[in-house]
Amino acid sequence: MSETGRHADVPEETLPSERETAHVSVEKAENPFADPGLPPHEHRIQDIDERAAKRSERVVALQFLVSMLATVAFIASYVAVPVDKIVYIWPIGHISALNFALGLSLGVALFCIGAGAVHWARTLMSDVEVADERHPIEAEPEVKAKVMEDFAQGAKESGFGRRKLVRNTLFGALAMVPLSGVVLLRDLGPLPGTKLRTTGWKRGVRLVNQSTNLPLRPEDIAVGSLTFAKPEGLEDDAEDFNVQIAKDALMIVRIKPEDIKDKQELSWSYDGIVAYSKICTHVGCPISLYEQQTHHVLCPCHQSTFDLSDGGRVIFGPAGHALPQLHIMVKDGFLEAASGFEEPVGPSFWERG
Template structure:
């Protein structure tokens, strides 16, 4: 037993000093990289051209699928239901959007993979590990490898693939742009008009007290008071009441005519009664604080202050516009009525807003 162990000692000693592992039959010897086997596309130009056409076809299909996505979004009714086996009854729009977008993205990925496996260089290059911070030689070597890889990819030489890839990548983001339409309905002219737009000189709208839900007469508005009103016909039971009152809410003040500084504002009122939008022109908070002596209205959110005796101009705070004013008068029965919409859009300022 001891004799056998002594015979093995020199061999172990030699291995520890770097003796060739193959000499002693080390089963874990590094076999190295297998010999490179050329692909068919490497030796047959016709096969390479066929692969190029296949890749380009996938990119073209991606572009067509993106166009199909946009066409489906524009043409299919959101409420349309269809039966598709084995899914059952599904939304036609959702199914069309999912299929077209899925095909568009899949073809880009499949085309890129097929390109890499058939036309790009497949030589394996071993590299030793190195410190995280590379020296100049390593950096230069990486740059050269990148240039070599770019040249071997055929990206510059195979224009058909390059152009169709650019086309598919340029069209796919349009799917996301189209989906932005689902953020909500287009405002159209809703930002420019309120429920008071229904009022006309030939068919004026009465002002209804928000608390009593009754039409108001001029004598109901006491000098120095602040009263809130809504247009006739707008009821709290209406499904869209909250949306409408957010634009239609009105505040009435009565100021001695001689104290009204702005002549245009005085002409839009009736015997010192002025009607202004209750919605602050900063971020749309409801204004509810009124200083009787100064005729100032204060927004409680950010302290924007408006001088109601001077056309509701801003005298303090972040608001960018005066409060829009509603032209009022009285009908034959003496009730306060509006003869048209506000003179400017109601609510927060925005860059398109008329000044």
């Protein structure tokens, strides 16, 4: 049907003009979707019934209290449950009782704080939707003032100051949860005391070949060779062997006396045989690479290099100080320690002099 046919029966004065038609078309192009606005606000039962609000408050407080009890259970489990205890939990299977108790109690503690906060927000805080226009990134002073006003209003509507039961139990739950992390510090063990400063070496302790478990004689050490030693009495199957050898391990090398540069090193040696700690002074790796022409030893972890002909000083790498030397002597044909180390072995620590 033609345009004339469609509007033949419509009075001309009632038809939209071309200008009006063009205006409507432009408006639709600029705003293709109409603003539906906000739906009417529906009040919650807690908004109109104070008894319902009190019930919600008690539910929130109960969740925070459960969180506090779970934190106490975490600490009690950490102290009371044996580390090696295994239990069967369906459908997981056999697991560590300690890990299960710690995970369950800490999970409950954190979940209850989150659940309590969500329930508080959904039932007790104001839920009125507010529309605001977009604004530039840099806020105007009036906008900043409005934000602070809105924040104060939100704090007031949240009931944080008025609902003391919720507020106090929340503070209690948040204050107790960090105790879980504090208790875990027990795994750091007791303070070391003098353990970092003492080793198994003392006067009269023989040097034992770590490979053969036989006491070392001077003639067993050839010029240019590298021998690893441990103190006599330290057995490989001892319960604390790994702890002790980490401090007691020695490197024994034989250098021509005329090649030794450090006077103390020469006086602490026997016929060119010198004994140094095998533990790198950077992070405690065992040193095992020896270059007999230069008398340098290299730590394979981070390439710290030490000169065994010059007091074990550092000549390259991140190590902070020289390798400690053990004063040795010969008695009844065997190499022995003339004293213990005069300084701590291994990596530096802040109390070290």
